Amino acid sequence: MKTDCISIGFDCQFKVELKDCLLMTLVGAFRSLVKQLLSEFMRNSLLGFAEHYMSLGVKPFSCDRCSNDSEFIWKTRHGKETKILAIYYWAILHQLQVQCKSCNHKFSLTRKLLGIEPMKRIPPETYKRLGLIGSLTSYRVAEKLLCMFGWTIDKMTIWKSVQKTAKEIDFSLDPNELAHGEADGTGVAIKGIKKRGKEIRFFVQLKKSGGIRVAGVDIGNYNSDWKGLFKGSIKAMKQFKSFLLVTDGDAKIFKSIKDNVNVLFQRCLWHIPHQLKYTLWKDKVKRKSDDWKKILAEVMEISAIRTLVDDDKIIDGMVESKKERLEAVIALCIDKGYKHSAEYLKNAEHDMFTAISNRLNGKTTSRVERLIRTVNTRTNVGKWSTSGVLNVTKIRLAYYYNGFDA
Ligand SMILES: [Zn+2]
Structure with missing residues (x-):
């Protein structure tokens, strides 16, 4: 609605009874003045x-x-x-009603003129701000901060704003950024589920500028499939000649799309020694025992890749030697009856050296780790509903990594 400027006449009459003129008395009275002023100013302007x-x-x-x-x-x-x-306060306005002369339909102009949807009481400009605040800190703290500076907003309104804001945020790969991504997950406490709860998963894409951006967020049970995480990115994925995906998660979805998508899978080498500690524990190998130390030390060395080697023959030799050493560790595990560890390593073997073998200088250490810490500082507060924690995480990540702001 473009138009020439219109001057709005506005007289303000304000009478207030004051017991004293202490700072907080005056500020308190001013707040009620501003509240009235906002409504009146908006009514006049409209x-x-x-x-x-x-x-x-x-x-x-x-x-x-x-x-x-x-x-x-x-x-x-x-x-x-x-x-x-209206961002600062509730504005009380009047419906400006007109009637259409051609069909006799009666309708209100108020929201049309404000540029907001019919019936809506909290416009996007307001709920996005509240949604962002609610994703940056706990609902209790958000309410406290807002109230301290004169906004009388209850926790429930902030919570609702988070859900609404998150619904409008979608993640997917950006075809103009690098053909390289990582996927990982972290546990979150869910109401009614003991122990580990559920797993929030992240798909990040590396940027030409060096940082990362978020291309997917999802939540699911441990060991459930990761389809939801990658779903939004399949279309964009097809625009890359090939894409290097570093993950320990279930990326079958890409293996099942044969046409036009060439995804090179790389195990996250950073995770392998960590995960191995867990399988060794399951195999009842005593911590710090000779076998424990030998197996872990060997696997740590195998997982450490020198990135600056650029001679093809040396690279091939390196990969060959690492594979042989890994075979030896697997043989040792089988020999000693460490079933879980042997199986884990055998499973990983196939995708451990994809990046280096393809001469892709893919960092095989996790970049998602820091992102996960960003998420955890918010989600470690209390127990969550599945959608509640997903929504808070979406806004938080959109803000920190994808340029979302309110
Ligand atoms: Zn009409």
Whole structure:
């Protein structure tokens, strides 16, 4: 709705009884003045614009029913009251009602003129701000901070704003960034589930500038499939000639799409010694025993890749030697009856040297680790519902990594 400037006449009359003139008394009284002022200012401005538009031949709004945009008559300039959370305060406005002369449909101009959706009391400009605050700190702290600076907003409104804001955030790969990503997950406490709860998963894409951006977030049970995490990125993935994916998660979804997608899988080498500690424990190998030390030390060395080697023959030799050593460790595990560890290593073997063998200088150490810490500082507060924790995480990551702001 573009138009020339309109001047709004505005007289303010404000009377207040004050017991004293201490700082907080004055600030408190000013707050109630501002509250009234905001409503009144908005009412005057809306009416000023409405009168101006009504005097034009072609209006900048149209009838919802017949799309007529020229012939209207006023029904009332002081209709029913309606409340809108106008960032700072609830503004109490009047419905400005007009009638369409071609179909007789009556409708309110108030929200049309404000540029907000019909019926909505909390516009996006407001709930996005609340949603961001709720994702940055706990709901209790968010409420406290807002109240300290004069915003009377309850926790429930902040919670609702987080859910709404998150719904509008989608993640996917950016075809203009690098053909290299990582996927990983972390546990989160869920109401009604003992112990580990569920797993939030992250798919990040490396950027040309050196940082990372988020290309997917999802939540699921441990050991469930990771389809949801990659779903939004399949289309963009097809635009890459090939894509290096570093993950320990279930990426079968890509293995199942044969056409047009060439995904090179690389095990996250950073994870392998960590995960091995767990399987050794399951195999009842005593911590710090000779076998424990030998197996871990060997696997740590195998997982450490020198990135600056650029001679093809040396690279091939290196990979060959690492594979042989890994075979020896697996043989040792089988020999000693360490079933879980042997199986784990055999499983990983195939995708451990993809990046180096393809001469892709893919860092095989995890970059998602720091991102996970960013998530954990928020999600470690209390227990969550599945969608609640996913939503808070989405906004938080969009803000820290993808340029979302409110
Ligand atoms: Zn009409």
